[in-house]
Amino acid sequence: MPQKVAIVATGQTKHTSRRTDVNQREMITEAIRPALEEANLKISDCDAVMIGNMEPFEGYMFPELWAVEAWGGYLKPSVKFNTGGTVGTSTIAAAYYYVASGIYDVVLAVGFEKQSDGHTQTAITTVGDPVWERSIMAGALGNFAVMASTYIHESGVTPEQAAKIVVKARRNGANNPYAHLQMPELTVEDVMKSDVIAFPIRRMDMCPQSDGACAVVLVSEAKAKKLASKPAWIKAVATAHEQQYMGDSPKRLAVMRSQIDATRRLYNMAGITNPRNELDVAEIYEVASWAELAMYENMGFCARGEAGRLIDEGVTEMGGELPVNPSGGVLCTNCIGATAMIRVAEAAIQVMGTGGKRQVDNVKTALATGYGGNAWCDAFILSNNSN
Amino acid sequence: MSAPVKDRKAEDDVLRVPYLLQMEYEYALGQHAIRFFHELKENRRLMGVRCPECQRVYIPPRPVCGICYVPSTEWVEVSDEGTLIGCTVVRLPFIDPMTGEQRPVPYGFGIIRLDGSSTSMFHFVDETDDAKLTVGLRVKANFREPREGNMRDITNFRVIGTAQ
Numbered sequence: 310m311p312q313k314v315a316i317v318a319t320g321q322t323k324h325t326s327r328r329t330d331v332n333q334r335e336m337i338t339e340a341i342r343p344a345l346e347e348a349n350l351k352i353s354d355c356d357a358v359m360i361g362n363m364e365p366f367e368g369y370m371f372p373e374l375w376a377v378e379a380w381g382g383y384l385k386p387s388v389k390f391n392t393g394g395t396v397g398t399s400t401i402a403a404a405y406y407y408v409a410s411g412i413y414d415v416v417l418a419v420g421f422e423k424q425s426d427g428h429t430q431t432a433i434t435t436v437g438d439p440v441w442e443r444s445i446m447a448g449a450l451g452n453f454a455v456m457a458s459t460y461i462h463e464s465g466v467t468p469e470q471a472a473k474i475v476v477k478a479r480r481n482g483a484n485n486p487y488a489h490l491q492m493p494e495l496t497v498e499d500v501m502k503s504d505v506i507a508f509p510i511r512r513m514d515m516c517p518q519s520d521g522a523c524a525v526v527l528v529s530e531a532k533a534k535k536l537a538s539k540p541a542w543i544k545a546v547a548t549a550h551e552q553q554y555m556g557d558s559p560k561r562l563a564v565m566r567s568q569i570d571a572t573r574r575l576y577n578m579a580g581i582t583n584p585r586n587e588l589d590v591a592e593i594y595e596v597a598s599w600a601e602l603a604m605y606e607n608m609g610f611c612a613r614g615e616a617g618r619l620i621d622e623g624v625t626e627m628g629g630e631l632p633v634n635p636s637g638g639v640l641c642t643n644c645i646g647a648t649a650m651i652r653v654a655e656a657a658i659q660v661m662g663t664g665g666k667r668q669v670d671n672v673k674t675a676l677a678t679g680y681g682g683n684a685w686c687d688a689f690i691l692s693n694n695s696n
Numbered sequence: 697m698s699a700p701v702k703d704r705k706a707e708d709d710v711l712r713v714p715y716l717l718q719m720e721y722e723y724a725l726g727q728h729a730i731r732f733f734h735e736l737k738e739n740r741r742l743m744g745v746r747c748p749e750c751q752r753v754y755i756p757p758r759p760v761c762g763i764c765y766v767p768s769t770e771w772v773e774v775s776d777e778g779t780l781i782g783c784t785v786v787r788l789p790f791i792d793p794m795t796g797e798q799r800p801v802p803y804g805f806g807i808i809r810l811d812g813s814s815t816s817m818f819h820f821v822d823e824t825d826d827a828k829l830t831v832g833l834r835v836k837a838n839f840r841e842p843r844e845g846n847m848r849d850i851t852n853f854r855v856i857g858t859a860q
Binding site for chain 1: 818820
């Protein structure tokens with residue numbers, strides 16, 4: 310039986326496009342120090358540190374070495390994660406496994422990316438297989454546009470419904486002091502007027518590139534009761550990896566086998582039978598507006614083809630039945646190595662009730678997801694109840 | 697009195713260290729790709745492998761079916777025609793990783809299920825009109841001549857029929 314694991318503290322930078330005022334080490338400490346302060350811990354209280362970063366984007370190899378002091382690794386066991394979009398959730402999952410196993414009581418997880426130091430769009434091509442895929446890649450944008458077209462064909466969702474997702478995200482982002490994009494006045498018309506950069510994707514449909522870091526403190530049951538009055542308990546963790554090549558999954562985003570598999574196992578572990586009713590909030594890794602709609606269906610929030618209706622009816626808006634991404638999500642902030650971790654941190658914040666203007670009322674159960682290259686998926690259930 | 701506007705560019709140049717990385721790599725193709733590209737070059741055939749357990753036909757060919765983990769020993773020819781299961785016209789410039797140059801925009805791009813294959817492949821499509829490029833179109837591969845035995849031997853796909 311796994312030991313119970315709780316999140317007792319989180320920390321984030323104010324995410325933005327170009328942190329030219331600091332280097333990576335300085336930026337990392339901006340997330341870790343508030344997390345330690347919130348838990349009233351010193352770095353020496355942490356038994357191990359898990360770190361996440363996609364180093365090809367910065368061209369700064371072996372960050373566990375050169376930033377060891379900044380991420381608190383001096384004389385500590387650590388593991389680095391480099392799993393694309395899911396870096397942050399791989400890092401949290403590892404921290405969870407260590408605490409759940411009983412090996413460590415306090416594990417610090419850190420994810421970061423400083424994209425302004427490098428060139429993400431070019432570096433991301435090295436994710437593709439050099440023999441088969443690199444000569445025929447069109448970046449994250451081309452990939453998402455093609456996936457969105459398949460999804461539209463399958464579901465009949467409209468550009469206006471995608472635009473509503475963008476408006477929801479960026480208005481929510483305005484309530485989140487850490488969010489990169491904050492657009493409280495954004496309208497559907499504004500989104501529909503933005504350039505089509507690869508049909509059906511408009512400029513406003515895509516996430517930004519951000520610099521930022523996130524830190525999360527995971528602890529055992531005994532520590533949780535000492536360190537936090539209202540910890541966020543991790544009730545279930547599930548990971549699913551898709552096959553190797555971009556064309557291997559039949560319907561890609563539209564019917565994402567990995568996300569369907571991961572979330573069904575997750576709900577099963579957590580005893581959830583109707584996610585729309587039983588979840589109070591979700592922080593999902595959505596990347597593009599169209600992806601959020603497809604994910605509603607993959608995650609079982611609604612039946613196939615019903616995602617457009619979910620946003621039309623305001624179900625996933627703040628104040629709706631199941632608010633999705635009160636933080637503004639990835640559409641507001643994408644600092645790769647931190648992005649998926651921010652989903653878990655924000656879900657924990659909702660359960661702990663410390664969300665300020667972005668807080669959803671009376672959150673008992675929260676979903677957080679990670680998503681990355683070739684549909685690798687992670688999913689977490691957080692709860693206010695340890696049992 | 698307002699302060700003079702700072703020249704951000706000049707300030708960045710002072711505070712940032714530029715670095716240009718050029719590294720050369722040479723990737724071994726592996727036995728399955730060698731066979732595939734030999735057939736493509738010599739016979740203009742697209743060859744996949746069939747999993748003896750689940751019967752899925754894989755392009756690219758690979759040592760084991762990732763679902764069954766059974767060695768794929770049977771080679772099968774798949775068609776150079778297929779169906780578009782997703783498509784777009786890319787209008788934002790992007791660096792071509794093989795050349796380091798910006799690929800001219802706009803260009804058609806899609807994911808194609810070749811007849812006889814269980815998997816799909818991304819490729820360029822010779823249509824840049826959003827209204828004409830739709831899911832379900834029938835497409836056929838255009839080949840480079842002479843062929844050299846790599847992915848660029850398929851230059852792109854042309855539309856040959858209406859959506860099904």
